[in-house]
Amino acid sequence: MTREYRTDIPPDHRLLLDSKRAWQELPRNFFLRETVSVARDLIGVWFARRHQGDWYGARIVEAEAYLGSIDAAAHTWRGRRTARVEPMYKEGGHLYVFLIYGMYHCANVVTQPEGIGQAVLLRAAEGPRGAPHKLLSGPGRLCAALGVTVAFSGIDLLSGGDLRLFQSSGPPPLIGTSARIGVHYAGEAKKWPLRFYDLNSPSVSKAHPAKARRS
């Protein structure tokens, strides 16, 4: 029996967003670009979830690019096309969610035009006001806090639904770069510098690796 994954899991109440602020969605063009650029530019963007009429969300502080058919770390390596990864081939701006280790979910934002198979993994975020750093530090925790499950895989983030991305505000973040986390199996690709994070955020999923550099 396949387990039932729900779309109505409530987000953490500490992530309630300010309804007075003029939230502005990212345009489609933002996602139809080089995946590395999208990953970098997603730092500072708000990932938001509507639940029972209220908006919850968090500011993205860590993300990783996955480069599709040429990338041994990507689920679409060598052009693999299965039911699970099919959402990764949709047009940029869609969502790809997968289940890992039988208990955690990972959320990805699809990039590039339809048919390419590239995406950006959302690894960590900061809550509004003073939510605890641990709450959103790591891809599994981020999904748990916002109630994101595989039931959302394949949705369009620009279709007026319950999951959306809002533009960042304030000064642009100072961004660090490193190899991706947890892809030891990926051969040469495990060394590629495709992880981006906010150098000033205490919510990144792990301490900055020694090799990390400003970029």
Place this chain on the structure above:
DNA sequence: CACATGATCGCCT
């Protein structure tokens, strides 16, 4: 601080 391990299940070979 640095590892080491178990949990738990869908996916792919």
Place this chain on the structure above:
DNA sequence: GGCGATCATGTGG
């Protein structure tokens, strides 16, 4: 049948 884009907890230095 093996294992993973993770996390919490435990041990030891």
